[in-house]
Amino acid sequence: MDKFVIECGARLVGEVQTGGAKNAVLPLMAAGLLVDDWLTLTNVPRLKDIDTLCGLMRFMGAEIDGDPATGTLKVRASKITKPEAPYDLVKTMRASILVLGPLVARCKEARVSLPGGCAIGARPINLHLAGLEKMGATIEIEHGYIHIRAEKLIGAKIYLDAPTVTGTENLMLAAVLADGQTVIENAAMEPEVVCLADALNKMGARITGAGTDIIKIEGVTKLKPVEVEVIPDRIEAGTFMIGAAMTRGNVLIKDCPINYLETLAVKLKETGTTITEEEGGVRVIGDWPIRSVDFRTQPYPAFPTDMQAQMMAMMTISGGLSVISETVFENRFMHVSELKRMGADIKIDGRVAIVTGVERLSGAPLMATDLRASASLILAGLVAEGTTEVSRIYHLDRGYENIEKKLGGLGANITRVKDEAKKK
Ligand code: UD1
Secondary structure: OOEEEEEOOOOOEEEEEOOEOHHHHHHHHHHHHHOOOOEEEEOOOOOHHHHHHHHHHHHOOOEEEEEHHHOEEEEEOOOOOOOEEOHHHHOOOHHHHHHHHHHHHHHOEEEEEOOOOEOOEOOOOHHHHHHHHHOOOEEEEEOOEEEEEOOOOEOOEEEOOOOOHHHHHHHHHHHOOOEOEEEEEOOOOOHHHHHHHHHHHHOOOEEEOEOEOEEEEEOOOOOOOOEEEOOEOHHHHHHHHHHHHHOOOEEEEEOOOHHHHHHHHHHHHHOOOEEEEEOOEEEEEOOOOOOOOOEEEOOOOOEOHHHHHHHHHHHOOOOOEEEEEEOOOOOOOOHHHHHHHOOOEEEEEOOEEEEEOOOOOEOOEEEOOOHHHHHHHHHHHHHOEOEEEEEOOHHHHOOOOOHHHHHHHOOOEEEEEOOHHHHO
Protein backbone atom coordinates (compact mmCIF):
# COMPACT_ATOMS: atom_id res chain seq x y z
CA MET A 1 0.00 0.00 0.00
CA ASP A 2 1.22 3.50 -0.85
CA LYS A 3 2.00 5.88 1.96
CA PHE A 4 2.78 9.55 2.46
CA VAL A 5 5.93 10.71 4.18
CA ILE A 6 5.63 14.22 5.57
CA GLU A 7 8.44 16.30 7.04
CA CYS A 8 7.52 19.05 9.40
CA GLY A 9 8.27 22.69 9.18
CA ALA A 10 6.65 24.19 6.14
CA ARG A 11 4.31 27.12 6.28
CA LEU A 12 1.82 26.69 3.46
CA VAL A 13 2.31 29.66 1.16
CA GLY A 14 1.13 30.33 -2.38
CA GLU A 15 -1.92 29.55 -4.50
CA VAL A 16 -3.90 26.38 -4.85
CA GLN A 17 -6.80 25.47 -7.12
CA THR A 18 -9.99 23.94 -5.74
CA GLY A 19 -11.17 20.95 -7.76
CA GLY A 20 -14.71 19.86 -8.60
CA ALA A 21 -16.77 18.36 -5.79
CA LYS A 22 -16.70 14.57 -5.57
CA ASN A 23 -20.02 14.56 -3.72
CA ALA A 24 -21.62 16.55 -6.53
CA VAL A 25 -20.16 14.42 -9.36
CA LEU A 26 -21.52 11.11 -8.03
CA PRO A 27 -25.26 12.03 -8.08
CA LEU A 28 -24.78 13.87 -11.40
CA MET A 29 -23.36 10.68 -12.91
CA ALA A 30 -26.36 8.77 -11.55
CA ALA A 31 -28.59 11.34 -13.28
CA GLY A 32 -26.99 10.15 -16.52
CA LEU A 33 -28.98 6.92 -16.08
CA LEU A 34 -32.20 8.89 -16.64
CA VAL A 35 -31.40 9.90 -20.24
CA ASP A 36 -30.48 7.96 -23.36
CA ASP A 37 -27.81 10.26 -24.75
CA TRP A 38 -24.56 11.84 -23.60
CA LEU A 39 -24.71 13.74 -20.30
CA THR A 40 -21.54 15.81 -20.13
CA LEU A 41 -19.95 16.89 -16.85
CA THR A 42 -17.13 19.41 -16.68
CA ASN A 43 -14.77 20.33 -13.80
CA VAL A 44 -14.64 16.66 -12.78
CA PRO A 45 -11.72 15.72 -10.52
CA ARG A 46 -9.73 12.48 -10.96
CA LEU A 47 -10.73 10.40 -7.98
CA LYS A 48 -11.04 6.77 -7.08
CA ASP A 49 -14.72 7.10 -6.09
CA ILE A 50 -15.55 8.46 -9.53
CA ASP A 51 -13.66 5.56 -11.17
CA THR A 52 -15.67 3.18 -9.00
CA LEU A 53 -18.98 4.65 -10.18
CA CYS A 54 -17.74 4.62 -13.80
CA GLY A 55 -17.04 0.90 -13.35
CA LEU A 56 -20.51 0.31 -11.95
CA MET A 57 -22.22 2.27 -14.71
CA ARG A 58 -20.27 0.39 -17.39
CA PHE A 59 -21.30 -2.87 -15.73
CA MET A 60 -24.92 -1.78 -16.14
CA GLY A 61 -24.42 -1.09 -19.84
CA ALA A 62 -23.74 2.66 -19.86
CA GLU A 63 -20.91 4.11 -21.92
CA ILE A 64 -18.37 6.39 -20.28
CA ASP A 65 -16.16 8.78 -22.19
CA GLY A 66 -14.43 12.09 -21.64
CA ASP A 67 -11.00 13.51 -21.13
CA PRO A 68 -9.60 13.41 -17.60
CA ALA A 69 -6.95 15.96 -18.61
CA THR A 70 -9.64 18.59 -19.20
CA GLY A 71 -11.91 17.37 -16.42
CA THR A 72 -14.66 16.23 -18.78
CA LEU A 73 -16.69 13.12 -18.09
CA LYS A 74 -19.47 11.89 -20.35
CA VAL A 75 -22.10 9.30 -19.58
CA ARG A 76 -24.46 7.72 -22.11
CA ALA A 77 -27.04 5.24 -20.91
CA SER A 78 -28.79 4.61 -24.23
CA LYS A 79 -29.65 1.20 -22.89
CA ILE A 80 -29.27 -0.28 -19.46
CA THR A 81 -28.61 -3.95 -20.02
CA LYS A 82 -28.17 -4.96 -16.37
CA PRO A 83 -30.01 -2.79 -13.82
CA GLU A 84 -27.86 -4.23 -11.09
CA ALA A 85 -25.23 -3.05 -8.64
CA PRO A 86 -23.23 -6.02 -7.37
CA TYR A 87 -21.78 -6.17 -3.88
CA ASP A 88 -18.18 -6.08 -5.09
CA LEU A 89 -18.74 -2.65 -6.64
CA VAL A 90 -20.99 -1.23 -3.92
CA LYS A 91 -18.89 -2.31 -0.93
CA THR A 92 -16.01 0.03 -1.76
CA MET A 93 -18.25 3.05 -2.08
CA ARG A 94 -21.52 3.55 -0.25
CA ALA A 95 -22.62 6.32 -2.62
CA SER A 96 -23.21 3.60 -5.27
CA ILE A 97 -26.67 3.44 -3.69
CA LEU A 98 -27.39 6.59 -5.73
CA VAL A 99 -28.15 4.39 -8.74
CA LEU A 100 -31.20 2.89 -6.99
CA GLY A 101 -33.62 5.77 -7.65
CA PRO A 102 -32.71 6.34 -11.31
CA LEU A 103 -32.68 2.60 -12.08
CA VAL A 104 -36.19 1.99 -10.78
CA ALA A 105 -37.44 5.14 -12.52
CA ARG A 106 -35.94 4.13 -15.85
CA CYS A 107 -36.02 0.29 -15.83
CA LYS A 108 -38.98 -0.38 -13.48
CA GLU A 109 -36.85 -2.92 -11.67
CA ALA A 110 -33.39 -3.06 -10.15
CA ARG A 111 -31.19 -5.18 -7.94
CA VAL A 112 -28.72 -3.24 -5.82
CA SER A 113 -26.50 -4.61 -3.09
CA LEU A 114 -27.09 -3.27 0.39
CA PRO A 115 -24.06 -1.14 1.18
CA GLY A 116 -23.53 -2.44 4.71
CA GLY A 117 -21.93 -0.52 7.57
CA CYS A 118 -18.75 1.44 7.29
CA ALA A 119 -16.01 2.64 9.55
CA ILE A 120 -17.67 5.92 10.56
CA GLY A 121 -21.03 4.44 11.52
CA ALA A 122 -23.89 2.13 10.60
CA ARG A 123 -25.05 4.47 7.83
CA PRO A 124 -28.44 2.91 7.15
CA ILE A 125 -30.42 3.53 3.94
CA ASN A 126 -33.86 2.96 5.49
CA LEU A 127 -34.96 6.48 4.54
CA HIS A 128 -34.03 5.98 0.87
CA LEU A 129 -36.10 2.79 0.84
CA ALA A 130 -39.07 4.18 2.79
CA GLY A 131 -39.27 7.14 0.41
CA LEU A 132 -39.24 4.91 -2.67
CA GLU A 133 -41.92 2.70 -1.11
CA LYS A 134 -44.05 5.78 -0.57
CA MET A 135 -43.72 6.39 -4.29
CA GLY A 136 -45.23 2.98 -4.94
CA ALA A 137 -42.13 0.81 -5.27
CA THR A 138 -42.12 -2.66 -3.78
CA ILE A 139 -38.93 -3.61 -2.05
CA GLU A 140 -37.67 -7.00 -1.01
CA ILE A 141 -34.38 -7.60 0.69
CA GLU A 142 -32.83 -10.97 0.01
CA HIS A 143 -29.29 -12.32 0.18
CA GLY A 144 -27.94 -8.84 0.91
CA TYR A 145 -29.58 -7.31 -2.15
CA ILE A 146 -32.40 -4.80 -2.50
CA HIS A 147 -34.80 -5.94 -5.17
CA ILE A 148 -36.95 -2.99 -6.14
CA ARG A 149 -39.85 -2.90 -8.60
CA ALA A 150 -42.31 -0.23 -9.72
CA GLU A 151 -44.31 -0.33 -12.92
CA LYS A 152 -44.66 3.44 -12.49
CA LEU A 153 -43.48 5.60 -9.61
CA ILE A 154 -46.17 7.90 -8.24
CA GLY A 155 -45.45 11.28 -6.65
CA ALA A 156 -45.75 11.22 -2.87
CA LYS A 157 -45.25 13.28 0.25
CA ILE A 158 -42.11 12.07 2.01
CA TYR A 159 -40.82 13.19 5.38
CA LEU A 160 -37.21 12.30 6.10
CA ASP A 161 -36.55 11.57 9.78
CA ALA A 162 -32.96 12.71 9.18
CA PRO A 163 -31.99 15.12 6.37
CA THR A 164 -29.96 12.49 4.54
CA VAL A 165 -27.89 13.87 1.66
CA THR A 166 -27.72 10.86 -0.66
CA GLY A 167 -31.26 9.92 0.42
CA THR A 168 -32.60 13.30 -0.73
CA GLU A 169 -30.65 12.94 -3.99
CA ASN A 170 -31.85 9.38 -4.59
CA LEU A 171 -35.48 10.37 -4.08
CA MET A 172 -35.12 13.42 -6.32
CA LEU A 173 -33.58 11.22 -9.03
CA ALA A 174 -36.54 8.84 -8.77
CA ALA A 175 -39.22 11.54 -8.52
CA VAL A 176 -38.28 13.53 -11.62
CA LEU A 177 -39.85 10.88 -13.89
CA ALA A 178 -42.70 9.91 -11.50
CA ASP A 179 -46.39 10.61 -12.11
CA GLY A 180 -47.44 13.78 -10.28
CA GLN A 181 -45.88 15.77 -7.47
CA THR A 182 -43.38 14.56 -4.88
CA VAL A 183 -42.67 16.65 -1.82
CA ILE A 184 -39.56 15.86 0.27
CA GLU A 185 -39.79 17.38 3.73
CA ASN A 186 -36.80 17.76 6.04
CA ALA A 187 -34.70 17.45 2.90
CA ALA A 188 -30.93 17.88 2.97
CA MET A 189 -29.92 21.45 2.07
CA GLU A 190 -26.31 20.72 1.07
CA PRO A 191 -24.92 22.60 -1.98
CA GLU A 192 -24.45 19.26 -3.76
CA VAL A 193 -28.22 18.69 -3.56
CA VAL A 194 -28.77 22.10 -5.15
CA CYS A 195 -26.20 21.29 -7.85
CA LEU A 196 -28.10 18.10 -8.70
CA ALA A 197 -31.48 19.88 -8.74
CA ASP A 198 -30.10 22.62 -11.02
CA ALA A 199 -28.70 19.99 -13.38
CA LEU A 200 -31.96 18.02 -13.43
CA ASN A 201 -33.90 21.22 -14.12
CA LYS A 202 -31.55 21.95 -17.01
CA MET A 203 -32.39 18.45 -18.25
CA GLY A 204 -36.10 19.38 -18.20
CA ALA A 205 -37.12 18.36 -14.67
CA ARG A 206 -39.36 20.60 -12.57
CA ILE A 207 -37.81 20.91 -9.12
CA THR A 208 -38.29 23.81 -6.73
CA GLY A 209 -37.05 24.42 -3.21
CA ALA A 210 -33.63 22.74 -3.45
CA GLY A 211 -31.42 24.38 -0.83
CA THR A 212 -34.37 24.60 1.59
CA ASP A 213 -35.78 21.77 3.68
CA ILE A 214 -38.83 21.31 1.43
CA ILE A 215 -38.19 20.19 -2.12
CA LYS A 216 -41.06 19.86 -4.60
CA ILE A 217 -40.73 17.83 -7.75
CA GLU A 218 -43.34 17.77 -10.52
CA GLY A 219 -42.79 14.61 -12.53
CA VAL A 220 -42.11 14.91 -16.26
CA THR A 221 -42.18 12.19 -18.92
CA LYS A 222 -38.74 12.68 -20.43
CA LEU A 223 -35.43 14.39 -19.73
CA LYS A 224 -32.83 15.60 -22.19
CA PRO A 225 -29.04 15.29 -22.02
CA VAL A 226 -27.15 18.50 -21.23
CA GLU A 227 -23.74 19.77 -20.14
CA VAL A 228 -23.25 20.54 -16.45
CA GLU A 229 -20.35 22.20 -14.64
CA VAL A 230 -19.58 20.60 -11.30
CA ILE A 231 -19.42 22.98 -8.32
CA PRO A 232 -16.10 23.37 -6.46
CA ASP A 233 -15.36 20.97 -3.63
CA ARG A 234 -16.09 22.77 -0.37
CA ILE A 235 -14.44 20.03 1.70
CA GLU A 236 -11.21 20.13 -0.29
CA ALA A 237 -11.17 23.95 -0.10
CA GLY A 238 -11.96 23.81 3.63
CA THR A 239 -9.08 21.38 4.16
CA PHE A 240 -6.69 23.86 2.51
CA MET A 241 -8.15 26.68 4.63
CA ILE A 242 -7.35 24.75 7.80
CA GLY A 243 -3.92 23.77 6.43
CA ALA A 244 -3.08 27.42 5.80
CA ALA A 245 -4.42 28.46 9.20
CA MET A 246 -2.64 25.83 11.28
CA THR A 247 0.76 26.21 9.60
CA ARG A 248 0.64 29.99 10.02
CA GLY A 249 0.55 30.09 6.24
CA ASN A 250 -0.69 32.52 3.62
CA VAL A 251 -2.63 30.80 0.87
CA LEU A 252 -4.90 32.00 -1.91
CA ILE A 253 -7.43 29.23 -2.46
CA LYS A 254 -8.66 29.69 -6.00
CA ASP A 255 -12.36 29.09 -6.72
CA CYS A 256 -12.90 28.52 -3.01
CA PRO A 257 -16.70 28.25 -2.52
CA ILE A 258 -16.67 30.46 0.56
CA ASN A 259 -20.48 30.84 0.46
CA TYR A 260 -20.73 27.13 1.26
CA LEU A 261 -18.10 27.39 4.00
CA GLU A 262 -19.48 30.14 6.18
CA THR A 263 -19.58 28.14 9.40
CA LEU A 264 -16.00 26.98 8.96
CA ALA A 265 -14.91 30.55 8.15
CA VAL A 266 -16.60 31.87 11.30
CA LYS A 267 -14.82 29.27 13.43
CA LEU A 268 -11.45 29.85 11.77
CA LYS A 269 -11.76 33.59 12.34
CA GLU A 270 -12.39 32.86 16.03
CA THR A 271 -9.05 31.01 16.11
CA GLY A 272 -7.29 34.19 14.95
CA THR A 273 -7.14 33.31 11.25
CA THR A 274 -7.62 36.08 8.69
CA ILE A 275 -9.90 35.24 5.77
CA THR A 276 -10.43 37.67 2.93
CA GLU A 277 -12.11 37.36 -0.42
CA GLU A 278 -9.94 38.37 -3.35
CA GLU A 279 -10.46 38.24 -7.06
CA GLY A 280 -10.46 34.57 -8.07
CA GLY A 281 -10.32 33.14 -4.58
CA VAL A 282 -10.09 33.41 -0.84
CA ARG A 283 -6.93 34.27 1.06
CA VAL A 284 -6.31 32.54 4.38
CA ILE A 285 -3.57 33.79 6.69
CA GLY A 286 -2.87 31.85 9.86
CA ASP A 287 -1.61 33.27 13.10
CA TRP A 288 -0.18 31.69 16.25
CA PRO A 289 -1.03 31.12 19.01
CA ILE A 290 -4.16 29.43 17.70
CA ARG A 291 -7.17 30.27 19.86
CA SER A 292 -9.21 27.20 20.72
CA VAL A 293 -12.84 26.99 19.58
CA ASP A 294 -15.72 24.64 20.31
CA PHE A 295 -17.85 23.29 17.49
CA ARG A 296 -20.62 20.82 16.77
CA THR A 297 -21.14 19.02 13.47
CA GLN A 298 -24.63 19.13 12.01
CA PRO A 299 -26.26 19.02 8.58
CA TYR A 300 -25.64 21.97 6.25
CA PRO A 301 -25.46 24.90 6.76
CA ALA A 302 -23.97 24.06 10.18
CA PHE A 303 -20.40 22.83 10.67
CA PRO A 304 -19.83 19.88 8.28
CA THR A 305 -19.00 16.46 9.68
CA ASP A 306 -16.60 16.11 6.73
CA MET A 307 -14.45 18.90 8.25
CA GLN A 308 -14.50 17.69 11.85
CA ALA A 309 -11.29 15.64 11.73
CA GLN A 310 -9.27 18.40 10.03
CA MET A 311 -10.45 21.05 12.49
CA MET A 312 -9.68 18.71 15.37
CA ALA A 313 -6.11 18.39 14.05
CA MET A 314 -5.83 22.17 14.26
CA MET A 315 -7.24 22.22 17.79
CA THR A 316 -4.56 19.78 18.98
CA ILE A 317 -2.02 22.64 18.77
CA SER A 318 -4.30 25.42 19.98
CA GLY A 319 -3.65 27.45 23.11
CA GLY A 320 -6.62 26.10 25.06
CA LEU A 321 -9.44 23.63 25.41
CA SER A 322 -11.80 22.69 22.59
CA VAL A 323 -15.06 20.77 22.91
CA ILE A 324 -16.06 19.03 19.68
CA SER A 325 -19.44 17.32 19.29
CA GLU A 326 -20.06 14.95 16.40
CA THR A 327 -23.82 14.65 15.94
CA VAL A 328 -24.02 13.23 12.39
CA PHE A 329 -22.14 9.93 12.57
CA GLU A 330 -21.78 7.79 15.66
CA ASN A 331 -18.21 6.62 15.13
CA ARG A 332 -16.34 9.45 13.52
CA PHE A 333 -13.46 9.83 15.96
CA MET A 334 -11.14 7.20 14.55
CA HIS A 335 -8.44 9.76 13.85
CA VAL A 336 -8.26 10.47 17.60
CA SER A 337 -6.11 7.46 18.48
CA GLU A 338 -3.72 8.35 15.66
CA LEU A 339 -3.51 12.01 16.71
CA LYS A 340 -2.84 10.84 20.27
CA ARG A 341 0.09 8.81 18.97
CA MET A 342 1.51 12.16 17.85
CA GLY A 343 1.20 13.53 21.38
CA ALA A 344 -2.24 15.15 21.11
CA ASP A 345 -4.25 15.42 24.32
CA ILE A 346 -7.78 14.27 23.46
CA LYS A 347 -10.45 12.66 25.62
CA ILE A 348 -13.57 11.08 24.17
CA ASP A 349 -16.89 10.89 25.95
CA GLY A 350 -19.46 9.35 23.61
CA ARG A 351 -19.92 11.74 20.74
CA VAL A 352 -17.88 14.51 22.39
CA ALA A 353 -14.13 14.99 22.11
CA ILE A 354 -12.30 17.28 24.48
CA VAL A 355 -9.05 18.51 23.03
CA THR A 356 -6.47 20.29 25.14
CA GLY A 357 -3.96 22.02 22.93
CA VAL A 358 -0.32 20.94 23.28
CA GLU A 359 2.76 22.92 22.38
CA ARG A 360 3.79 20.57 19.61
CA LEU A 361 2.93 17.25 18.01
CA SER A 362 5.64 14.78 17.20
CA GLY A 363 5.84 12.87 13.92
CA ALA A 364 4.91 9.19 14.01
CA PRO A 365 3.88 6.33 11.74
CA LEU A 366 0.09 6.58 11.36
CA MET A 367 -2.69 4.64 9.74
CA ALA A 368 -5.44 6.40 7.81
CA THR A 369 -8.88 5.03 8.67
CA ASP A 370 -11.28 6.90 6.41
CA LEU A 371 -11.27 9.65 3.85
CA ARG A 372 -11.49 12.80 5.98
CA ALA A 373 -9.56 11.29 8.89
CA SER A 374 -6.69 10.79 6.46
CA ALA A 375 -6.69 14.48 5.62
CA SER A 376 -6.51 15.39 9.30
CA LEU A 377 -3.43 13.19 9.78
CA ILE A 378 -1.67 14.88 6.88
CA LEU A 379 -2.44 18.30 8.31
CA ALA A 380 -1.13 17.17 11.69
CA GLY A 381 2.01 15.85 9.96
CA LEU A 382 2.67 19.29 8.50
CA VAL A 383 3.10 20.80 11.96
CA ALA A 384 4.49 17.80 13.86
CA GLU A 385 8.16 17.69 14.76
CA GLY A 386 10.14 15.22 12.66
CA THR A 387 8.74 12.76 10.15
CA THR A 388 5.17 11.51 9.88
CA GLU A 389 4.24 8.53 7.75
CA VAL A 390 0.60 8.04 6.83
CA SER A 391 -0.22 4.62 5.44
CA ARG A 392 -3.44 3.28 3.87
CA ILE A 393 -3.76 6.43 1.80
CA TYR A 394 -6.12 4.71 -0.62
CA HIS A 395 -8.79 6.30 1.56
CA LEU A 396 -7.43 9.70 0.66
CA ASP A 397 -7.27 8.92 -3.05
CA ARG A 398 -11.03 8.34 -2.94
CA GLY A 399 -11.69 12.02 -2.41
CA TYR A 400 -8.63 14.29 -2.79
CA GLU A 401 -7.09 14.73 -6.22
CA ASN A 402 -3.30 14.94 -6.14
CA ILE A 403 -3.18 16.21 -2.61
CA GLU A 404 0.59 15.74 -2.44
CA LYS A 405 1.07 17.90 -5.55
CA LYS A 406 -1.29 20.56 -4.29
CA LEU A 407 0.27 20.71 -0.80
CA GLY A 408 3.76 20.35 -2.30
CA GLY A 409 3.02 23.38 -4.48
CA LEU A 410 2.36 25.31 -1.28
CA GLY A 411 5.73 24.34 0.17
CA ALA A 412 4.82 21.22 2.13
CA ASN A 413 7.40 18.48 2.19
CA ILE A 414 5.18 15.52 1.37
CA THR A 415 6.10 12.51 -0.73
CA ARG A 416 4.08 9.56 -1.93
CA VAL A 417 6.05 6.37 -1.42
CA LYS A 418 4.84 3.64 -3.74
CA ASP A 419 4.20 0.21 -2.38
CA GLU A 420 7.25 -1.93 -3.25
CA ALA A 421 5.10 -5.04 -3.64
CA LYS A 422 2.86 -3.25 -6.13
CA LYS A 423 5.83 -1.98 -8.15
CA LYS A 424 7.07 -5.51 -8.83
C1 UD1 B 1 -23.15 12.30 2.54
C2 UD1 B 1 -21.78 12.59 2.02
C3 UD1 B 1 -20.74 12.41 3.13
C4 UD1 B 1 -21.13 13.25 4.35
C5 UD1 B 1 -22.55 12.98 4.76
C6 UD1 B 1 -23.05 13.92 5.85
C7 UD1 B 1 -21.94 11.93 -0.30
C8 UD1 B 1 -21.55 10.96 -1.36
N1 UD1 B 1 -21.49 11.66 0.94
O1 UD1 B 1 -23.17 10.94 2.97
O2 UD1 B 1 -19.48 12.84 2.64
O3 UD1 B 1 -20.27 12.91 5.43
O4 UD1 B 1 -23.44 13.16 3.63
O5 UD1 B 1 -22.89 15.24 5.47
O6 UD1 B 1 -22.58 12.93 -0.57
N2 UD1 B 1 -29.41 8.21 7.90
C9 UD1 B 1 -30.42 7.36 8.33
N3 UD1 B 1 -31.12 6.67 7.38
C10 UD1 B 1 -30.87 6.79 6.05
C11 UD1 B 1 -29.84 7.65 5.63
C12 UD1 B 1 -29.12 8.34 6.59
O7 UD1 B 1 -30.68 7.24 9.52
O8 UD1 B 1 -31.56 6.15 5.26
C13 UD1 B 1 -28.60 8.97 8.90
C14 UD1 B 1 -27.14 8.51 8.94
O9 UD1 B 1 -26.94 7.40 9.78
C15 UD1 B 1 -26.45 9.76 9.46
C16 UD1 B 1 -27.30 10.90 8.89
O10 UD1 B 1 -28.52 10.32 8.48
O11 UD1 B 1 -26.53 9.80 10.86
C17 UD1 B 1 -26.68 11.61 7.72
O12 UD1 B 1 -26.27 10.67 6.74
P1 UD1 B 1 -26.38 10.97 5.19
O13 UD1 B 1 -26.68 12.42 4.96
O14 UD1 B 1 -27.27 9.99 4.56
O15 UD1 B 1 -24.91 10.68 4.68
P2 UD1 B 1 -24.56 10.20 3.23
O16 UD1 B 1 -25.58 10.73 2.28
O17 UD1 B 1 -24.28 8.75 3.24
